[in-house]
Amino acid sequence: MGGRGRGSRSRTQRKHFRDGRENVWKRPKSDGTSSDPNSNSNSENKTHWKPFxxxxxxxxEYYKEQGIVTTEEWDTFIEVLRTPLPAAFRINSSSQFCEDIKSQLENDFMNSLKAETTDGGEVEAIRPLPWYPDNLAWHSNFSRMQLRKNQTLERFHEFLKLENEIGNITRQEAVSMVPPLFLDVCPDHFVLDMCAxxxxxxxxxxxIIYQSTKSGSLPDGMVMANDLDVQRCNLLIHQTKRMCTANLIVTNNEAQHFPGCRADKNGSKASEMEIEPQISQLLFDRVLCDVPCSGDGTLRKAPDMWRKWNPGMGNGLHSLQIQIAMRGLSLLKVGGRMVYSTCSMNPVEDEAVVAEILRKCGGSVELVDVSSELPQLVRRPGVRKWKVRDKDLWLASHRDATKFQRCHILPSMFPSGKSYVAPANKDLEHKNDAIVISEDGIQLTEDTSTEDLIEEISDLPLERCMRxxxxxxxxGAFFIAVLQKLSPLPAIQEKPSKKRSLFKKNPELQEKLSDQVTRDNSGLEPDSRDVAVEKFSEAATEADLIADEPDEADMEPDPSSISNQDDSEETKAVVNGETNSGKAVGKRKLQLQGKWKGVDPVLFFKDESIINSIKMFYGIDESFPLDGHLISRNSDKNHVKRIYYVSKSVKDVLGxxxxxxxxxxxxxxxxKMFVSNLHAILALLFSVLLFFSKAAVIAFSPFPLILRPERQTSREGAATPCSFRISSEGLPVILPHITNQILYASPVDFKHLLQYKTIKFADFVDAEFGVKASKLMMGCCVIVMRDSQTMSDPIKVDESTIAIGCWKGRSNLSVMVTAIDCQEMLERLSFRMEAEKGSSVQENKFNVDELKLNGVSKVEESETIQLAADA
Known part of the structure; x- marks a missing residue:
């Protein structure tokens, strides 16, 4: 699931992450040592690996008592939980090949996989999910293990891997696709994914925000994706980079203390790099609150969780989930919508959290009835009664908890949410009397016998939730609740904990503790489910230490205290390459991003000479704004390797x-829009050398022959009028606005470029195209594929236009696209061409495997001849 809060970690848990965790998925070596941690390692009779x-x-026992499913269907419920989870994936609706991929699934794979045996006895091998719009999400009845091991499914598996890596599809659990659909996102919305x-x-x-956006334009909205763990943030960045978007910010903050960035109107500007924003506070139209949870809804894909699961895991996460959800609501605009979701079936993590949110917010937040939305999605209403399990005891009400249990069994875990305090009078205690704290703060004394306890039932409309x-x-299993903010949240007047009071008095202590927790996270595993289970299994004992939710105003950090920290002696010492102890931290100085140490800065790129050279070289018209939209991540202005482009909405947030x-x-x-020529060329040559590492060009070419073109190409890069090339990621956005360094190739020549990577001007099938290419200025250029019917230049650029970035050298054109992008584009072109001919896809499919075998040798031959000519 999403990011996790620092406030819920204990020393034991942090030590656990530093020491690392056992890899329970790793099969044993050939010596037959068992991977079961419960087995005796000293036993002479070593056993082989066994399934979980x-x-x-x-x-x-827990879920039979909770009544999540009826007694009659319990056996079916458990039987399905014990089977592997079928694979599912989603087609990227903003991809230019979206319709091609959908057509290939419907006309090719659905027919070719009919004869294959599936799990669960379902008739269709693959099918679109009926509840997902436009047939963009697909369900495969093959488990991941089947796809990897079955040779007859190899072509389908290779298809999934390739398209997933490119970003045309996303492999994702089916139920995980549900929460964003209930957010009702529009292209102009500001969306926050709190635990992303x-x-x-x-x-x-x-x-979704790109779905109705025209090609070459950017939506007015943006998405801010947050996660606390640094390693999981890197995974998040890797996933979202496939989208190639200028409307995304990835942050690394605590979800429950996510900054609201409220501007001080009377304050001075923070730095000379600031761009005047048009917003004064960071508020969102939509918030996705997919909180960390015990994760028992993922048992089908994480079977190791069967041995780890216990009821205390959900109890320990309850307080953190409330804090994150309340923070999400405080960042939500009035009239906005928030979706709270978990991959847990536990009511303590689900309905109990939603009920507590509604109680805290009063009438300012409404639980929305979405039963009429996505009618084909099979879901069940939320429950209004449940019990709490603490070790071996069932608790129907907070009054049942002992004095010691009330340290970690909270009133909000129960349906009524009422607090019961044991009386000080020992005589009353023997009579099982308790003081009841009602919602309006009035104390009521009740004399209730334990034999007459009545199971609590919530008076809130929790049936509007869905499971x-x-x-x-x-x-898999999932829980979703849709909340709408009707008015500003009421100020919650609660006594702050000593821990937070100490932080407010001593901000330096907070900074040091935050840095310590960040360092402790360096050993975290990327598997969210196992991390959540291991991390919070002992958290129940410290639930009372978590601070109560402050009101909206108190939750915003003090801007003055943050800006003052930038000038601290500690920060200056780090900038100079020293620590407080005076020891050098290494040759590379730590980067600074405001108060954040060791993080690349975010700077608006304002070098007018470079910006003007880019505009003139590529002929970028005024309809595409560059000023104020360019970002660099390097504080050294003379060594900027990459320039990033941001949308107007992201620019305002950064300002x-x-x-x-x-x-x-x-x-x-x-x-990533522009890349330094020298940096790009060296990276390209490195990838080419890796590509040829097993090819004949390495075996039969002399080593100096490999090095000489690199020096010459570097000189070419330095001699170009513009020192930056257009990146492949940014090309679709800037393509409609380019008027120079652009050529239109026939499908045959375009296909040859993808296949052979480098072609001499005289070797193009279309001789006129070769002449035009030779007249381009040295450096980066863009090659657009013409339709077979359209032979005139220029052509209209739209969402179906296919283009690649190339390098114009002295005698040839070289493709500056990764090998996997070339392979995927050849697949798509082949499928389109054969679809146009009206022939069978299976019979006339372009032989990509043969292309990879023969293409390598042809590329080697072409490259070897070119290297010899340059030498």
């Missing part, structure tokens, strides 16, 4: 962040 046990008596890693839902949100269970539609003292810790921002 899919039984847990505590799980059965690993990023599949973030990718889905980006697809998806595995056996209803052969999926506000500068104004408030850079409260957001930004891990990634913007779309």
């Amino acid at each position: 046990s899919t039984q847990n008596s505590a799980f059965d 890693a690993p990023g599949s839902k973030t990718f889905q949100l980006l697809e 998806i269970v595995p056996h209803d539609q052969n999926s 506000l962040n500068f104004q408030v003292g850079q409260q957001l810790k930004i891990a990634s921002v913007g779309l």
Whole structure:
């Protein structure tokens, strides 16, 4: 699931992450040593690896009592939970090949996979999910293990891997696709994904805001994806980079303390790099609150969880989930919508959290009835009664908890949410009397016998929540609640904890503790489910230490205190390459992003000479604004290797962040638009050398022959009028606005470029195209494929236009696209050409495997001849 809060970690848990965790998925070596941690390692009789046990008596007892499913369907429920989860994936609706991929699935794979045996006895091998709009999400009845091991499914598996890596599809659990659909996102919305890693839902949100956007333009909205863990942030960045968007900011902040970035109107500007924002506070139209949870809804894909699961895991996460949800509501605009979701079936993590949110917010937040939306999605209403399990005891009400249990069993875990305090009078205690704290703060004394306890039932409309269970539609389990903010949240007057009071008095202590927790996270595993289970299994004992939710005003950090920290002696010492102890930290100085140490800065790129050279070289018209939209991540202005482009909405957020003292810790921002020629060429040559590492060009060419062209190409890069090329990621956005360095190739020549990577001007099939290419200026150029019917230049650029970036050398054109992008584009072109001919896709499919075998040798031959000519 998403990011996790620092406030819920104990020393034991942090030590656990530093020491690392056992890899339970790793099979043993050939010596037959068992991977079962419960087995005796000293035993002489070593056993082989065995499948994970899919039984847990505590799980059965817990959910039978909670009544999540009826007694009659319990056996079916458990039986499905013990089977592997079928694979599912989603087509990227903003991809230019979206319709091609959908057509290939419908006309090719659905027919070719009919004869294959599937799990669960379903007739169709693959099918679109009926509840997902426009047939963009697909369900495969093959498990991931089947796809990897079955040789007859190899072509389908290779298709999924390739398209997923390119970004045309996203492999994602089916129920995980549900929460973003209920957000009702529009292209102009500001969306916050509070606990975003690993990023599949973030990718889905980006697809939605781009869905109705024309090619070459950017939506007015943006998505801010946040996660606390640094390593999971990197996974999030890797996932979302496939989208190639300028409307995304990835942050690395605590979800429950996410900064609101409220500008001080009377304050001075934070730095000279600031761009005047048009917003004064960071508020969102939509918030996705997919909180960390115990994750028992993922048992089908994480069977190791069967042995780990216990009821205390959900109890320990309850307080953190409330804090994150309340923070999300405070960042939500009035009239906005928030979706709270978990991959847990536990009511303590689901309905209990939603009920507490509604109680805290009064009438300012409404639980929305969405039963009429996505009618084909099979879901069940939320429950209004449940119990709390603490070790071996069932608790129907907070009054049942002992004095010691009340340290970690909270009133909000129960349906009524009422607090019961044991009386000080020992005589009353023997009579089982308790003081009841009602919602209006009035103390009521009740004399209730334990034999007459009545199970609590919530008076809130929790049936408007929804729970998806595995056996209803052969999926995982999920919980979703849709909340709408009707008015500003009431100020919650609660006594702050000593811990937070100490932080407010001593901000330096807060900074040091935050840095310590960040360092402790360096050993975290990327698997969200296992991390959540291991991390919070002992958290129940410290639930009372978590601070109560402050009101909206108190939750905003003090901008003045943040800006003052930038000038601290500690920061200056780090900038100079020293620590407080005076020891050097290494040759590379730590980067600074405001108060955040060791993070690349975010700077508006304002070098007019470079910007003007880019405009003139590529003929970028005024309809595409560059000023104020370019970002660099290097504080050394003379060594900027990459320039990123951001949309207007992201630019405004960055300007506000500068104004408030850079409260957001930004891990990634913007779309990589321009890359330094020298850096790009060296990277390309390195990838080419890797590509040829097993080819004949390495075996039969002398080593100096490999090095000589690199020096010559570097000189070519330095001699070009513009020192920056257009990146492949940014090309679709800037393509409609380019008037120079652009050529239109026939499908045959375009296909040859993809296949052979480098072609001499005289070797193009279209001789006129070769002449035009030779007249281009040295450096980066753009090659657009013409339709077979359209032979005139220029052509109209739209969402179906296919283009690649190339390098114009002295005697040839070289493709500056990765090998996997070339392979995928050849696949798409082949499918389109054969679809136009009206022939069978299966019979006349372009032989990509033969292309990879023969293409390598042809590329080697072409490259070897070119290297010899240059030498």
